[in-house]
Amino acid sequence: MSTPLVTIALASDGRSWVDGTEVQATEGGLDQARAAAMGHVAQIARQRRGPVRVEATDPDGAVWRVVVDPERGILEPGEARELPDDPDANAVAAAYAQGVAAVNQALADGLELVATRRACELEAEAIAQHGSDHPYVWRTRELRAHTAYRVGMAGMACELYLEAARGWRELGSDAYWGAIQRAYAMWHHTQDEEGRTVWLGEQLVDELRLGASRAGGGKSAGTLRAVLRRIDELRMEGFVI
Structure with a gap:
């Protein structure tokens, strides 16, 4: 490279x-x-x-x-070398490996709130060190989404995965599709948390439309139709006045 x-x-x-x-x-x-x-x-x-x-x-x-x-x-030019060929941070960076392991261990031990706090701290560290649009930030945002789901906040998890999807799309990254798929999965687990089910669905639709070319034609279109159909069903069931 x-x-x-x-x-x-x-x-x-x-x-x-x-x-x-x-x-x-x-x-x-x-x-x-x-x-x-x-x-x-x-x-x-x-x-x-x-x-x-x-x-x-x-x-x-x-x-x-x-x-x-x-x-x-x-x-200096002599000090520099190419970064590893992992622009989407698929592998956990060494600087965050210990923190990610701590989050996973806390989840395994049933300490979901501890895991959530540590995931937030990791994201703050990534932003402070690399800026708000770096791949490490979107990976830690996804980690926060995972911990939110584990504590029973599927709506929050959906929202965080959507934020990550937007970030990946703006970077032109193939990691977009993984994040949007997880947002879609979390949306299905949302039980109208504070009346947000339809609102989150609308956000998901907007992002799927914006990321259609990145997500890849047929898969994106099928997901989009499914979300729109479910939003209509929720409206008919009285979730939205």
């Missing part, structure tokens, strides 16, 4: 451009322009879920090169 190149151009008046697009700094000056440009590159690395090479040109023509890695920050 090759590492993409991003170019930065810096001007002495505090302006900067990343791949030809101007990036606005909060204040003037070269240092602020450099910081704004590197912040923009860091966002690109997170969205691509992998490192990017940076070639930056200062106002005096000096060129400097670094690698921006979403996991390890700014590296």
